[in-house]
Amino acid sequence: MSLEYGILGLINYGKMSGYDISKAFDSSLKFFWHAQTSHIYLELKKLEKKGYITGTLVQQNDRPNKKLFGITDEGRKAFMEWLAQGAGAESVQFKSAFMMRVFFAGNLSPEQTVGMLKEFRQNCVDFLNKTSEIPESINHYGANKETIHPFYWQMTAEFGYGIVRYCADWAESCIKRLEGLP
Amino acid sequence: MSLEYGILGLINYGKMSGYDISKAFDSSLKFFWHAQTSHIYLELKKLEKKGYITGTLVQQNDRPNKKLFGITDEGRKAFMEWLAQGAGAESVQFKSAFMMRVFFAGNLSPEQTVGMLKEFRQNCVDFLNKTSEIPESINHYGANKETIHPFYWQMTAEFGYGIVRYCADWAESCIKRLEGLP
């Protein structure tokens, strides 16, 4: 559902290939959605079938040929309808397989649990370090920099950042409490 | 994957019916995983087929009959293997359909976006108010209160709380910034 509209929204900014979309997800949209390349191509096919986008082959000499997709009026309409739906009650729910493990960590030794939490914290720190250059990369996608769009891109990036920072802090606090136990 | 092991982990604490499991998810596990009742019953059937749990019918006079599930040695082994797998690199990734909408909110009017953000913030606040009684409810599930288990239950509840609080604060900040625009 969301991937479909994420792709549609990107193409709405301007013509894009599957590869471009994949790159966009790996940079600016990764803060709240991870998309597999293969999945993107599947969705592109579906969107084309629906008549929401149209693809045209582009010959390239210096690089492999590619297929550029543009949005149709129908596609734009569908996108705007999706966008106007608002937050919805389910917007608060989120899922974490890792937290499921922590919940049952009483079945492990404290050492094992601390190890798991440290691994998690490290993943968070790595993520934060790896992606300290959002503001730059975020402005590479989309054509109209003069509009309000980058403001919202920034908002979501901030959100993602904050969440991961919170995760790292939480893990840190857990580790300390566990190591402080008798 | 995770629901399967979540159910297994609960049954590992002691015999449970599908209804009991559903209640447990609606209280303590809701902070990081939402499970539909129908899905739980499907998973229970699968787990029984795999030989990880065994169900026995219990006649009740004052209430409808129920089926109590207990874990098998094989089930416990599978559960422990899953638990020992650690955090995994994917543990940082998370998905939010709502953030996808915010990302593209530049296509809406600022008023519409503010409305959406306020709805989101309200959902968060409602969630926090509705669930201020975790510490109590968390101790109702599981038999061995003397162990370290409640410590981890509390950790995950804290995590979920913190995330939702962070969401509310983030939304608040966005709203203020939007309303402060010329």
Added chain:
DNA sequence: CGGGCCATGTAACGGGTTACATGATTAC
């Protein structure tokens, strides 16, 4: 007699993941 809690399911669908599969071009 209606609302809430207890209690258990089936069928169809869809979104997403995993694994597999290929190949051109550029820069070092």
Added chain:
DNA sequence: GTAATCATGTAACCCGTTACATGGCCCG
């Protein structure tokens, strides 16, 4: 020559959602 980047896909599977379906008991 080999690694990185550009570029596009298929097939099988599985996890999860939505919608549907039922029914007893208790309390006010």
